[in-house]
Amino acid sequence: MLITQLKSKETIEALAQGKTVIINCHGCKEVYFAEHEADELQKDLSGVTQIITTDYICNPDNLKLQLQKHTDVINAADTILVFSCGVGVQTVAAQFESKKVYSCCDTYPLPGFQGVTPLNVDCGQCGECYLNGTGGICPITACSKSLLNGQCGGAKEGMCEVDKEMECGWERIYRKLEKLNKLDNMKYEAPKVRNYHNPNAEEPTI
Numbered sequence: 001m002l003i004t005q006l007k008s009k010e011t012i013e014a015l016a017q018g019k020t021v022i023i024n025c026h027g028c029k030e031v032y033f034a035e036h037e038a039d040e041l042q043k044d045l046s047g048v049t050q051i052i053t054t055d056y057i058c059n060p061d062n063l064k065l066q067l068q069k070h071t072d073v074i075n076a077a078d079t080i081l082v083f084s085c086g087v088g089v090q091t092v093a094a095q096f097e098s099k100k101v102y103s104c105c106d107t108y109p110l111p112g113f114q115g116v117t118p119l120n121v122d123c124g125q126c127g128e129c130y131l132n133g134t135g136g137i138c139p140i141t142a143c144s145k146s147l148l149n150g151q152c153g154g155a156k157e158g159m160c161e162v163d164k165e166m167e168c169g170w171e172r173i174y175r176k177l178e179k180l181n182k183l184d185n186m187k188y189e190a191p192k193v194r195n196y197h198n199p200n201a202e203e204p205t206i
Contacts, residue, residue: 002125003032004085004105009041015102015132016045018078021070023092024053025084038083038104045081049073057088063095074099086123086131086138093136093176100180103131133185135176142169150186 006012022042026035042051050073054066067074074080079100082089086107093101109125124140130148131138140146144162151170154161158171177183 002085002123003108004034004083005108006034006037006041006083007104007106009044012041012081012104013045015081015104016047016079017100018047019049019076020045020047020079020081021074021077022048022051022081022083023057023067023088024051025057025082025088026053026055028056028058028085033083033105049077057082057084058091060091060095063091067095086125086129089129089131090123090136090138093131097176097179100182101136103129103136105129134173135180135182135185137169137173137176139169139173142172144169 022045024035024038026033042048050070052067052070055062057063057066074096077099079102080092080096081102081104082092083104085105086103089101089103089105093099106127106129107123107125108127122141123138124146126140130140139148144160144166145152147170151168151174152161155168155171158168160166160168174183174186177185
């Protein structure tokens, strides 16, 4: 199981750039999702042209089927905001390569089963999420070494030195940011300490 916690209202407002489509995932009950809080926050966002609420967006085939009737409004959008766990965000980003896709939630772990995704992508459930700076590709799970500051020296011809069958995660990130004209994202400062705290976990007793 896992918990998704909304990012701050200020952060989400800053992500809503131009014509914005929102995708909510309410399908997986193994995931705690703050549905009421998300609904209230979305009412105040500017530039929103469509709010789509569906299920199991972690499954690429299901996602494509569910969004077929919204094709025109999604194609006209500048930005897609995704309210789901990290797997759903990555699945949406993979289906809409030319769109800016942003995560509006952080994902924290709980013991148990993680949804019905076929696991083409994975979420480390590591708290404060990196996806908004890396084009919707997770550097924790897409890189065998979980590097946060770019490619290692071992990758060859776009493939990982640890797993020869795996594309280098940071080359994937670079290509995605180049397509979005967001290569300046690669110039960010060294990663700071993130917030890993699960707000719903029990505090340890002394």
